[in-house]
Amino acid sequence: MPYTLLKENIDKHIQFSDAEFETYGSFFYPKTISKKEYLLRQGDVCRFEGFVTKGCFRVYTIDNDGHENVLYFAVEDWWVTDIDSFTNQAPALLSIQSLEDSEVLLINKKDKEQLYQQMPKVEKLFRIMTQKTLVSLQRRLIRNHCYTADERYLHFMKTYPKIAQKLTNLQIAAYLGISHEFVSKIRRKVASKK
Amino acid sequence: MPYTLLKENIDKHIQFSDAEFETYGSFFYPKTISKKEYLLRQGDVCRFEGFVTKGCFRVYTIDNDGHENVLYFAVEDWWVTDIDSFTNQAPALLSIQSLEDSEVLLINKKDKEQLYQQMPKVEKLFRIMTQKTLVSLQRRLIRNHCYTADERYLHFMKTYPKIAQKLTNLQIAAYLGISHEFVSKIRRKVASKK
DNA sequence: TATAGTTATTGAACTAGTTCAATGTTTTTA
DNA sequence: TAAAAACATTGAACTAGTTCAATAACTATA
Structure with missing residues (x-):
């Protein structure tokens, strides 16, 4: 296998x-x-x-x-x-x-x-x-x-949904090169727009 | 040749x-x-x-x-x-x-x-x-x-001095991913520290 | 050599993202 | 199953870097 x-x-x-x-x-x-x-x-x-x-x-x-x-x-x-x-x-x-x-x-x-x-x-x-x-x-x-942190976050979530699902905000933040607090804030923003 | x-x-x-x-x-x-x-x-x-x-x-x-x-x-x-x-x-x-x-x-x-x-x-x-x-x-x-714009600028200038010499601020900025105005400001800062 | 075009500098106002600190939530472990 | 540890959320104050606009300095070219 x-x-x-x-x-x-x-x-x-x-x-x-x-x-x-x-x-x-x-x-x-x-x-x-x-x-x-x-x-x-x-x-x-x-x-x-x-x-x-x-x-x-x-x-x-x-x-x-x-x-x-x-x-x-x-x-x-x-x-x-x-x-x-x-x-x-x-x-x-x-x-x-x-x-x-x-x-x-x-x-x-x-x-x-x-x-x-x-x-x-x-x-x-x-x-x-x-x-x-x-x-x-x-x-x-x-x-x-070229992209803002928001765009990079969304791109990552869309491109690697299966990986994202296994990760904490801390890890996503460390990948995107932003603070984990800001990941939280992006999440809230994104959620409120739906 | x-x-x-x-x-x-x-x-x-x-x-x-x-x-x-x-x-x-x-x-x-x-x-x-x-x-x-x-x-x-x-x-x-x-x-x-x-x-x-x-x-x-x-x-x-x-x-x-x-x-x-x-x-x-x-x-x-x-x-x-x-x-x-x-x-x-x-x-x-x-x-x-x-x-x-x-x-x-x-x-x-x-x-x-x-x-x-x-x-x-x-x-x-x-x-x-x-x-x-x-x-x-x-x-x-x-x-x-990991690096700030200042650090990236200095790293570039130090690593590729011969290339840097051929470039305008606009081009260096486009490489570092910052505005060319900020390159100007970094330059001034660096110059004043010497 | 005057002129147009491109590049550089500077400051003022702004904004995206950080840092810190406090609180809440979830997960892990004894 | 309680306690500890790790993670997430939030707001307030901050800062690194942007944007805009004006001016100055080059550099090409007719």
């Missing part, structure tokens, strides 16, 4: 034969994470790239003022890692924590390299996936500049 | 033999762009991926309120494209305009695909480059949330 999700994930980007998927999948190992457990802590080296098969994670940093800043949330069918730390095996700027009991498929650094070597097609797969991630991040950056 | 830059650019990410570079380079063709000319206009399909060998470009969108928003500036040794539009051959959300007389090496969609097929190593090259771009965009997003 977790491997079915991984296969479906590939299918979105590229064609793999069953044999190819067999090999690909064999590089990943499952891990169970209980609620609030850390997959990665800021300062540690990120040893894995992870594919979420169940649950939910937040990927975040804490800035100098102690403010938490969520880079993204990862639910089923999303990838989680600190790419920078993973590719350079350098201390992570990001922390990754589960928000509920979760399951991931992990691949470690050496195996990832081995996989690239053994299956050049995986280069293409990750090239495509990284490109898509880049595009959505570019759009988010622009939204952050 | 422009091709030397292209070679040096590759060398930063991956090892290519002279023969490999020969093939790689042969897929690109040079283009001269005069000041204020457009390489791409919002709404058109982006037919190229470009490597800047001279000059400077701004990659931007205009939002509903008519506000200009700069995604990035590209000078010598940078790539310019609207990846989303290029990969899907869909109408671009971005415009790309030269800020001065410039030169680029371009590759078009079909040739890029041909290149991937003919030289699988290019998949790796672009996978790595895209990853690096993604990392820097992630960092920028976090900076936008």
Whole structure:
């Protein structure tokens, strides 16, 4: 079942034969994470790239003022890692924590390299996936500049209703880059307009 | 000379033999762009991926309120494209305009695909480059949330002094996501503190 | 070299969003 | 099931950054 999700994930980007998927999948190992457990802590080296098969994670940093800043949330069918730390095996700027009991498929650094070597097609797969991630991040950056907090909130709720449902105001605020009190105020405003 | 830059650019990410570079380079063709000319206009399909060998470009969108928003500036040794539009051959959300007389090496969609097929190593090259771009965009997003306008301005000036020197306050403002009047005020504040 | 166009500076009035503090609500744990 | 902890709501005071409008300074071009 977790491997079915991984296969479906590939299918979105590229064609793999069953044999190819067999090999690909064999590089990943499952891990169970209980609620609030850390997959990665800021300062540690990120040893894995992870594919979420169940649950939910937040990927975040804490800035100098102690403010938490969520880079993204990862639910089923999303990838989680600190790419920078993973590719350079350098201390992570990001922390990754589960928000509920979760399951991931992990691949470690050496195996990832081995996989690239053994299956050049995986280069293409990750090239495509990284490109898509880049595009959505570019759009988010622009939204952050062009939209007001209200608009960003509504956009998020509309775009990720299933994720939103799992989150507290604090977490949504940390993602949108606004205070949680202001999220409350936006909610009230929105509710009164209906 | 422009091709030397292209070679040096590759060398930063991956090892290519002279023969490999020969093939790689042969897929690109040079283009001269005069000041204020457009390489791409919002709404058109982006037919190229470009490597800047001279000059400077701004990659931007205009939002509903008519506000200009700069995604990035590209000078010598940078790539310019609207990846989303290029990969899907869909109408671009971005415009790309030269800020001065410039030169680029371009590759078009079909040739890029041909290149991937003919030289699988290019998949790796672009996978790595895209990853690096993604990392820097992630960092920028976090900076936008954690830093004040003053801090972002100073960070930009310090990180890209050579680019900054080519830009007007209007353009810096459009990149930082603040008003150009406020850039003026930050400048004054900074100057008075020295 | 005068003129038009673009860019920069400044101040005053404003507003979107923050901070703080108090209160209420829900969730977790013993 | 009571107590503790975490989360949400609200209002009042504040501030970072905007908008508008006027003026000054560049820089292109005829």
